[in-house]
Amino acid sequence: MSLTTIPRYRQLKELIIRRISTGELQPCDRVPSENELVHSTGVSRMTANRALRELTDEGYVERVAGVGTFVADFKTGLHVLEVRNIADEIAKRGNRHSTKLLSCDEVEADENAAEVLQCDLAARLMHVRLVHCENDTPVQLEDRYVVPGFAPGFLDTDFTDTTPGAYLSSISPLQEAEHVVRATMPDPLTQQQLDMQEGEPCLVVTRRTWAHGRPVTFARLCHPGSRFELSGHYAPPGAEPLALEQQE
Amino acid sequence: MSLTTIPRYRQLKELIIRRISTGELQPCDRVPSENELVHSTGVSRMTANRALRELTDEGYVERVAGVGTFVADFKTGLHVLEVRNIADEIAKRGNRHSTKLLSCDEVEADENAAEVLQCDLAARLMHVRLVHCENDTPVQLEDRYVVPGFAPGFLDTDFTDTTPGAYLSSISPLQEAEHVVRATMPDPLTQQQLDMQEGEPCLVVTRRTWAHGRPVTFARLCHPGSRFELSGHYAPPGAEPLALEQQE
DNA sequence: TAGTGGTCTAGACCACATA
DNA sequence: ATGTGGTCTAGACCACTAT
Numbered sequence: 001m002s003l004t005t006i007p008r009y010r011q012l013k014e015l016i017i018r019r020i021s022t023g024e025l026q027p028c029d030r031v032p033s034e035n036e037l038v039h040s041t042g043v044s045r046m047t048a049n050r051a052l053r054e055l056t057d058e059g060y061v062e063r064v065a066g067v068g069t070f071v072a073d074f075k076t077g078l079h080v081l082e083v084r085n086i087a088d089e090i091a092k093r094g095n096r097h098s099t100k101l102l103s104c105d106e107v108e109a110d111e112n113a114a115e116v117l118q119c120d121l122a123a124r125l126m127h128v129r130l131v132h133c134e135n136d137t138p139v140q141l142e143d144r145y146v147v148p149g150f151a152p153g154f155l156d157t158d159f160t161d162t163t164p165g166a167y168l169s170s171i172s173p174l175q176e177a178e179h180v181v182r183a184t185m186p187d188p189l190t191q192q193q194l195d196m197q198e199g200e201p202c203l204v205v206t207r208r209t210w211a212h213g214r215p216v217t218f219a220r221l222c223h224p225g226s227r228f229e230l231s232g233h234y235a236p237p238g239a240e241p242l243a244l245e246q247q248e
Numbered sequence: 249m250s251l252t253t254i255p256r257y258r259q260l261k262e263l264i265i266r267r268i269s270t271g272e273l274q275p276c277d278r279v280p281s282e283n284e285l286v287h288s289t290g291v292s293r294m295t296a297n298r299a300l301r302e303l304t305d306e307g308y309v310e311r312v313a314g315v316g317t318f319v320a321d322f323k324t325g326l327h328v329l330e331v332r333n334i335a336d337e338i339a340k341r342g343n344r345h346s347t348k349l350l351s352c353d354e355v356e357a358d359e360n361a362a363e364v365l366q367c368d369l370a371a372r373l374m375h376v377r378l379v380h381c382e383n384d385t386p387v388q389l390e391d392r393y394v395v396p397g398f399a400p401g402f403l404d405t406d407f408t409d410t411t412p413g414a415y416l417s418s419i420s421p422l423q424e425a426e427h428v429v430r431a432t433m434p435d436p437l438t439q440q441q442l443d444m445q446e447g448e449p450c451l452v453v454t455r456r457t458w459a460h461g462r463p464v465t466f467a468r469l470c471h472p473g474s475r476f477e478l479s480g481h482y483a484p485p486g487a488e489p490l491a492l493e494q495q496e
Numbered sequence: 497t498a499g500t501g502g503t504c505t506a507g508a509c510c511a512c513a514t515a
Numbered sequence: 516a517t518g519t520g521g522t523c524t525a526g527a528c529c530a531c532t533a534t
Contacts, residue, residue: 007503033519044505049520065520066513093298168356179480183431183451183473196363201449203431225431225449232427255522281500292524297501313501314531 008043012051018218020060020071021212027073031061087163090134091208099138099160102193103128106148106155113145117215126154128164131193139227144219150211168209168217176210181230186222194224201225241243256291260299264304268308268319271420275321321418335377335411338382346384347408350377350441354396354403361393364456365463374402377442380402386442387475392467405444416457416465424458429478434470442472449473 037048080167090097285296338345380388453469
């Protein structure tokens with residue numbers, strides 16, 4: 001702990017972040033304006049402006065001049081790995097996304113699931129397994145566990161038109177995520193479900209996601225190596241990109 | 249183009265970014281202080297402060313209260329994929345990094361190299377191939393091309409104690425990077441050079457990096473699937489992380 | 497002691513959107 | 516006409532570092 005007082009703009013930011021994290025402020029809800037913060041907290045407008053501006057940079061809120069400040073919807077994430085909604089990626093390539101549901105039920109947490117999701121052994125978990133196809137060719141086998149209570153209607157969702165990931169991020173903002181990418185050989189069942197050649201490797205992404213301060217879902221995403229690649233692009237903020245895309 | 253004038257803090261930022269990108273300001277060089285900017289450009293101190301503060305957030309400079317503002321060394325990047333210096337990663341795990349140099353010479357650009365590096369066909373390129381080992385076990389086969397002129401002393405560098413990537417980023421700040429991750433089966437030579445089992449897949453990362461506004465290096469990093477994984481962690485900025493590490 | 501960054505204020509002008 | 520965000524100013528106080 002430092003003895004110096006916490007700056008007022010930081011206090012303001014944390015106040016607003018807390019209201020968002022607890023769900024008191026939902027996506028698209030209005031956030032107090034600069035003037036309202038000036039009157040309610042006694043800071044100067046520049047200080048309120050800095051707090052709200054930094055929250056904008058950090059993706060918590062969106063601001064529209066002349067209109068107001070609103071809680072951002074977290075559907076589009078700035079994830080470390082550019083593994084977003086696979087349905088969106090397929091659509092962006094102009095192809096058709098479809099889904100084959102393999103299973104969707106409640107299970108008891110095994111040792112591994114209990115550890116990564118920080119729940120009791122044998123706790124009830126929601127479990128869904130499905131194959132994502134691009135123009136009817138399998139490109140991802142999704143095997144996902146979800147902590148109960150976080151997503152009440154999860155098992156009743158129609159996953160043929162809503163990706164499990166999309167459904168979960170529509171419920172609550174993502175706070176934190178952890179990814180691991182590996183190359184492995186598939187087991188025979190996986191190989192068959194993804195319609196893979198003999199001897200073809202898998203690109204496997206496992207992802208754990210936090211919301212409301214605790215892990216809520218764990219997913220293992222398995223892709224045929226011959227039909228899938230992960231790409232990422234890094235450009236320093238504040239400068240116009242040098243290469244490709246992004247005309248607007 | 250908008251008709252509204254560009255804000256002064258943005259002009260200041262772009263001025264300083266330009267001085268860094270062109271190499272006029274090198275890493276660790278001193279950047280004009282807020283007061284100097286006030287006197288030299290006529291802005292108020294708050295405006296100079298905003299410019300320098302945003303450059304700090306964006307990783308261009310580092311500021312030390314009471315001392316000054318300095319160009320950041322870009323060795324530690326905030327890359328999209330957490331593929332930094334493999335030697336550092338190995339050291340962080342408490343293991344010993346070593347290198348086997350396979351080849352190091354000048355070659356003519358083939359069609360692919362000419363395209364990704366935006367140079368003429370048959371242009372001279374520097375080319376290095378080496379194996380990175382962790383405690384004498386191979387973990388990465390690096391195959392890298394570098395545009396001539398960018399790194400004059402490249403071929404004379406002793407890559408047993410300096411990673412090619414580390415050498416390149418010490419020369420000039422990285423501006424932009426592009427990654428692709430794939431799972432493939434190795435060819436027999438690669439399999440042998442990485443001491444891999446029969447039927448073991450590779451995790452392959454290809455990366456292209458820009459500096460001074462043009463691509464300068466292209467690398468193919470091939471890892472044994474059984475001994476390597478890529479991990480990433482995303483936490484929203486401005487909030488204290490929920491999980492693991494990072495106590496201070 | 498002088499210079500640096502870190503923060504904060506109380507005003508101001510502007511473009512824009514809404515009613 | 517009012518409220519919003521976007522920017523800018525000319526001061527100010529502080530903690531810190533260097534000399």
